[in-house]
Amino acid sequence: MAVSEPPRFPLASLPTPLVPARRLADAIGSAPILVKRDDLTGFALAGNKARKLELLVGDALAVGADALVTGGGAGSNHCQATAAAARVAGLACVLVMYGRAPAREHPNLRLARAFGAEVRFTGDPDRRSVDRGLDAVAEELAVAGRRPYVIPRGGASALGAAAYALAVPELVGQLAAEAVEPAVVIVAAGSCGTHAGLLAGTLAGGHPWRVVGAAVSRSVAESRTRVLELSRACAELLGTRAAIEGDVEVADAIGPGYGVPSRAGVAAARLGARTEGLLLDPVFTAKALGALLAMVREGLGGPAVFVHTGGVPSVLHEGGLWDA
Ligand SMILES: Cc1ncc(COP(=O)(O)O)c(C=O)c1O
Structure with missing residues (x-):
């Protein structure tokens, strides 16, 4: 992909492995997974957030920022990852979380505090209260110089x-090797x-495969709209081909609700653990693996x-998968 790469602050160990899951595929009679x-x-433990934060922190440093301000829920992976990245980049970090401080803190909140982030709760259970909180904190910090x-x-921006x-060219090279x-x-x-x-x-690479998102926190309709908007903004940033509506595929994987284990997810996590030693x-x-298993049952048409x-x-958090 001939694109001009945005500045990057290195955090992740790349490339990450691409591993054939033969026992999992055999167990469900599927084409290779x-x-x-x-x-x-x-x-x-930042998972996908490490890649995003490489560019977001790179941009923050390029514009001369001295504090990262972000937010989410008390169990947010993105918040703890941002707190850690801020430390490594020599930046302060303020996290805005919806609701009130929980009696028992999720490991991600404990980690965020351990990384030295300042945590503020909005007192409002609506996730969107975070967005208002981010603006307020940014203004407060700016006033203070x-x-x-x-x-x-979620680090959900074009960048x-x-x-x-x-990351797609990385994956393409690994698929070729396999x-x-x-x-x-x-x-x-x-x-x-x-x-x-x-x-x-x-x-951008003209690859023939379908990209499917397993929606775990929003409705399929809302997810489709967001994916289309973000994907177009991303393509504009990189100077590549923009998505059209028909390119966006979203499977409903939310089950009983965001953050609540689903039957399909629990079954998938157990299968992943027992066949491949995966921690889901x-x-x-x-829930995403559960969505893939459902697609396999319906006929996937290939690897x-x-x-x-x-x-x-979240894997070992109380009330998580293994207690379900
Ligand atoms: C473990 C994990 N997987 C998947 C996602 C979804 O990524 P995104 O927010 O980019 O849709 C997130 C972030 O919210 C996450 O923490």
Whole structure:
């Protein structure tokens, strides 16, 4: 892909492995499944967030910021990853979280605090209260003479998505080495930047596979709109071909709700653990693998790449998969 790469602040150990999951494929009688191990990006258990933060922190440093401001839920992988990245880059970090401080803190919140982030709760259970909080914190810091850099929830911006467009050539080289041409690349979709970037990179390279997002935190309709918008913005940034509506494929994987384990996800996580030793989290990756298994049952038409996006801090959290 002949694109001009945005500045990058190195965080991840790349390339991440692409691993054939033979026992998993055999267990379900499927065509080959390969797992792109972005749970192994090698920085602060950040999973897919490490790639995004390389570009987001790179931009923050390029514009002379001295503090990262972002937010999400108390269990947000993105928040803990941003807190760690801020430290490495020598920046302060303020995290805005919806709701109130939980009585029992999720490992990600404990990690974020351990990395020295300042954590503020909005007191409002609506996730969108974070967005208002980000603006307020940025204004407060600016008034105090600081230089805040606001990262939207999930790192979902054109630049965050670009990190995954730029990961596609890495995947292409690995697929060539395995002599596999996938029919489908599937990934968990939350704030939708990862899916949007993979789609932009796939279109930029003219690759024939479908990119499917397993929607775990929003409706299919909302996810489709976000993926299309983010993917187009990402393509504009990189100067590559823009997606059209028909390019966007989203599978419903939310089950009983965002952050609530689903039956399909629990079954998929157990299968992944028992066949491949994979650690899948209840919020994102277990549901995404569940969506892939459903697609296999319906007939996939060829090999699949499952992008494992991490979520490791949630794997052992109380009330998670293994208690379900
Ligand atoms: C483990 C994990 N997987 C997948 C996702 C989804 O990525 P995105 O927010 O880019 O859709 C996230 C982030 O929210 C995540 O933390």
